[in-house]
Amino acid sequence: MKNPVQWLRSAVFLVQMYLAMLVLGVVFAPWAAVSPKGARLACKSYARWVLWTARWMVGIRSEVRGEVPSGEVIVAAKHQSFLDILIIFNAVPSARFIMKRELMWTPVIGVYAKRLGCVPVDRGKRGAAIAKMVKDVALQSREPGQLIIYSQGTRVAPGARKPYKIGTAVLYQGLSQPCVPAATNVGVFWPRTGIYRKPGLAVVEFLEPMLPGMDREEFMVQLENRVERRSDELMREAGFEPDAIPQQH
Template sequence: MVTILRSVAFNICFYLNTLVFLIIALPTFFLPYQAIVEVAKAWGRVNLVLLRVIAGVDFELRGREKIPPGAVIVAAKHQSAWETFALLHLFDSPTFIMKRELQWIPIFGWLTIKGRMVAVDRRAGSQALVQMAERARVELARGRQLIIFPEGTRRPVGAEPRYKYGVSYLYAAEGVPCLPVALNSGVFWPRRSILRRPGTVVVEILDPIPPGLDKEDFIRRLQDEIETATARLVAEGGARRAG
């Protein structure tokens, strides 16, 4: 019951905090795009504080020193909504690969356009990959960090991985390193649940994969490294909760 009450209290504060930051962000429409990026990073930091203080969910980062400077494709495991805000502050100028439909949301969507997020029209079929790569190239040329969830959507803890073609297409097209990211957020912020279970979410930055690999070799290496590390972190998170 305590966990449920703390979870509900956090969820209320999360949405109120989001509303406040949407208002704070309005003046950035008249500023360079990096201004909204900094506001988004601050929003993410405040959410992490609220999550720790109200719901008892802490955060640990491992491997920060492995983040290369400049342009990079960040391929992160996606288990919950947690990583959509918690990863922002780890990078200098992050931009997300996101569904185009999200940009239709009033204010929020407009701000993602201002922040130069890379939208994907999933109804465009194979042409969507071409359009995504063209937009990604523009942002990577600015030295930004392109965050993509290789499975395309949240996957429950322990579910069979389903890596999609988009990440390997980007890797081959853009010629920049890919940074694999493993995490165990789903143990504490389960997919499609209001519960926020006390514990410590661990994010582990893995060794960058240099450009130039064959697509098949790349996706095989990416999936193996992320899934192996994620399984270890999930087991560690479960053991901590049980202890």
């Protein structure tokens, strides 16, 4: 049974987290409107605030492992909850995300995502969406940065299995940039839905880069194997057994 005190702490944490988003969004708005640097500082400040408050309010510590990518690279990350977004954004110097188009119309998040150069994707159009994504990324590539893509296309609960989408391989081949896989266990502590937050050490780990030149099929197989294997190891380290979750077919 979940601890009622921890549940209350989790609820208070979430309330202040969203209030902080609103406050920082308003405070930084004038600077963000005239400079992407203002938008980036606002988002960095917010990420650091949430990671700090998560530590002392609900007991979630965060850790980044591996060599943090810099320069022009693709980061193909495991996505379990909002927490991995914050950890990655705080860690890398100049992140921009491939994100679903609907988020671009949300208050605060959508406005700042546009200023950061995030790339919207219409997930319902499949092939057309991939082609447009590549085109939009090329248009946004005037400044070096780390392009973050979630290869499964959505948040995936710990232990669940979802296929990796081909869009990551299309970007990898089209941009001819290294791809850095990123594994995580954050969903063990911060689930993709719900209020309850569990204390523990949430980890995002950047793995060995995959250099340009691999064919599409080999790339996808290696990417999925590496990210899933390491994510499973991180979840076991956190006391969660991913293989114990029954899979739906």
